[in-house]
Amino acid sequence: xxxxxxxxxxxxxxxxxxxxxxxxxxxxxxxxxxxxxxxxxxxxxxxxxxxxxxxxxxxxxxxxxxxxxxxxxxxxxxxxxxxxxxxxxxxxxxxxxxxxxxxxxxxxxxxxxxxxxxxxxxxxxxxxxxxxxxxxxxxxxxxxxxxxxxxxxxxxxxxxxxxxxxxxxxxxxxxxxxxxxxxxxxxxxxxxxxxxxxxxxxxxxxxxxxxxxxxxxxxxxxxxxxxxxxxxxxxxxxxxxxxxxxxxxxxxxxxxxxxxxxxxxxxxxxxxxxxxxxxxxxxxxxxxxxxxxxxxxxxxxxxxxxxxxxxxxxxxxxxxxxxxxxxxxxxxxxxxxxxxxxxxxxxxxxxxxxxx
Numbered sequence: 001x002x003x004x005x006x007x008x009x010x011x012x013x014x015x016x017x018x019x020x021x022x023x024x025x026x027x028x029x030x031x032x033x034x035x036x037x038x039x040x041x042x043x044x045x046x047x048x049x050x051x052x053x054x055x056x057x058x059x060x061x062x063x064x065x066x067x068x069x070x071x072x073x074x075x076x077x078x079x080x081x082x083x084x085x086x087x088x089x090x091x092x093x094x095x096x097x098x099x100x101x102x103x104x105x106x107x108x109x110x111x112x113x114x115x116x117x118x119x120x121x122x123x124x125x126x127x128x129x130x131x132x133x134x135x136x137x138x139x140x141x142x143x144x145x146x147x148x149x150x151x152x153x154x155x156x157x158x159x160x161x162x163x164x165x166x167x168x169x170x171x172x173x174x175x176x177x178x179x180x181x182x183x184x185x186x187x188x189x190x191x192x193x194x195x196x197x198x199x200x201x202x203x204x205x206x207x208x209x210x211x212x213x214x215x216x217x218x219x220x221x222x223x224x225x226x227x228x229x230x231x232x233x234x235x236x237x238x239x240x241x242x243x244x245x246x247x248x249x250x251x252x253x254x255x256x257x258x259x260x261x262x263x264x265x266x267x268x269x270x271x272x273x274x275x276x277x278x279x280x281x282x283x284x285x286x287x288x289x290x291x292x293x294x295x296x297x298x299x300x301x302x303x304x305x306x307x308x309x310x311x312x313x314x315x316x317x318x319x320x321x322x323x324x325x326x327x328x329x330x331x332x333x334x335x336x337x338x339x340x341x342x343x344x345x346x347x348x349x350x351x352x353x354x355x356x
Contacts, residue, residue: 304326
C-alpha cells in the first residue's frame with residue numbers, strides 16, 4: 001500500500017507546472033529518493049522527487065505517514081524544519097492533508113512542499129519526524145507515546161545545460177537606445193548647494209562631538225581640602241547627627257575619636273589606621289611633631305574616648321561637651337597659624353544644626 005501511495009504522489013507531481021521552473025519534472029528519467037521507517041502500526045516516508053536536479057528544476061518534498069485507525073499520529077512541521085536549515089533553497093508552495101482514509105482502511109497524513117533551488121551544490125533535507133499513540137495499548141501502557149524518524153536526504157544540484165541561441169535569434173536582439181538625460185542648470189546648482197550645506201552640517205556636528213569627547217577626557221584638577229577644614233566639617237556633621245540624643249553614646253565616641261585620628265594622619269602625613277591608642281600616640285610623638293602640652297591633651301582625649309568605647313563608661317552631658325571642645329581645640333591648636341579659628345565655633349555650629 002505504501003508503494004502505491006508513493007507512486008501515486010510521484011505521478012501527481014509529474015503533471016504539475018512550476019511557473020518558470022521546467023521541472024515539475026518533464027524528464028521521464030527523473031528518479032526520486034525515498035527514505036522509509038516503520039514501527040508497529042505506523043509507517044513514515046520522506047521522498048524527494050528528483051535525485052539530481054538542476055537550478056531550473058522545481059523539486060517536491062513529500063512527508064507521508066500511514067497508520068491504523070486506532071493510532072493517533074502527530075506529524076512534525078517539516079516546513080519549519082526546512083526553514084531552519086541554512087541551505088540555498090526556498091519553499092514556494094505547500095499542501096497538508098490530515099487523517100485521510102485509504103483503500104485498505106488505514107489513515108494517511110501528508111505534507112507536500114514545492115522547493116526551488118537558489119545555488120548549486122549539495123543540499124540536505126532534514127529527517128521527517130512524528131509522534132504517535134496506539135489507543136489500543138493505552139490501558140496497558142498509559143504513557144505509550146512513541147516517536148518515529150527517517151534519515152535525512154542529500155541531493156546535488158547542477159547548473160544544467162547552458163542556453164544556446166541561433167544566429168537568427170542573436171540578430172534579433174537589439175541594444176536599447178541610450179537614455180538622454182537633460183536637467184536645468186538651476187536645479188542642478190540647487191542640489192549641489194543643498195548637498196554642500198548638509199556636508200558642512202555633518203562636519204560641524206562631528207567636530208563638536210570630537211571636541212566634547214576630548215574635553216571630557218581631560219583630567220580634572222584635584223580639589224585638596226586642608227586637613228583642619230575637613231576635620232571641622234566632619235565634627236559639624238557628627239554633632240548634627242544627634243547620636244547623643246538618640247542614646248548612641250558609644251557610636252558617637254567611636255566617630256569622634258576616628259575624626260581626630262584621621263585629622264592627625266592628614267595633618268602630619270602619618271599612616272597609622274590600625275594602631276592602638278598607645279601605638280598611635282607613640283607614632284604622633286616620635287618625630288617631635290607635637291608640642292608637649294598638645295601631646296598631653298591628645299593623650300587625655302583619646303584615653304577618655306577609649307573608656308567609653310571599650311570600658312562601656314557612660315559619660316554625662318558635660319563630659320560629652322568637654323570631649324567635643326577638646327577635639328575642636330586640638331584641631332585649632334595644630335592647624336597652620338594663619339588660618340586659626342576660635343575653638344568653640346565648630347561646637348556651637350554643630351549644636352545649632354542638631355534636630356530639636
